[in-house]
Amino acid sequence: MGSFNDKVYEVVREIPYGRVTTYGAVARAIGQPRKALFVGFAMHSSADPDDPPCHRVVYKDGRVFENEDGSPSLQKLLLEAEGVPFVDDTHVDLDACLWHRVLTDEIGRPTDIDWEREMAEDQ
């Protein structure tokens, strides 16, 4: 309870279906911006692929984890299954699907608020 991993899982569970966020963003969301690496460690050590949805956490440049043998990782398969757009074999399209609990202004990308508005305008 209240452990680092639990805080990480709380944030990760907030990521909406079809959206992604980054390890660093999760670290900042729990007030510990220097621990992006441990966010990754928490994801790796999680047993259940659905709770938390570890596959929705990617590198800051949109790259997703790849298996050492080159086969498609579970993360990539799950993201594709959710309809998350990829710009190439290993990178998701952050401009289209990045979600941030607070703001993404700091890294120059649309906020979740911007995204909601775009969705509304498309209707």
Add this chain to the structure above:
DNA sequence: ATTTTGACGGCAC
């Protein structure tokens, strides 16, 4: 107590 290990990120080339 000390060492090793990272599903990171930033910056320098």
Add this chain to the structure above:
DNA sequence: CGTGCCGCCAAAA
């Protein structure tokens, strides 16, 4: 576009 190095620090050994 990549490659490498360094700083970060919790957990496991």
